[in-house]
Amino acid sequence: MSNLDKYFQKIRKRGHRLTNNRVAIIEILENQHLNFKELQKELNKRGFHNVSSIYNNLDFLVRENIIVELYIGNTKYYDLAAFNPGHDDDNHIHIIDHKTNKINDLVSNEIFDFIKNHPDLKDINPDYIRIIIGKNSNRNN
């Protein structure tokens, strides 16, 4: 089963309607992190123009833990949560390239384990770990 099918099945299993708009949002967010404007632009291309229904569907998908909202600077991005090979709904490491504004997932369970097992966090037992790493392309060499 593909990751996309897992999302679709999760929605159906909970007795919710898998509308074309919800399918489109999930498909568009596969492998990319988009802010509302970027997502809206992609949805427009697929014939979804109703802004309030886009907002309603995003709210629904966030409530169902299918999408997470991710704040980088003052901008909110949308990202697939569960079943994402890069992270789950609680734990993310994102790298933002300041030159291109592209956001990528860093896949590293070692980092999560290291943080969770760190002596300073032993009594805290963190609910989630979200890390944003900024990258400046100009500094590569």
Ligand SMILES: [Zn+2]
């Ligand atoms: Zn991500």
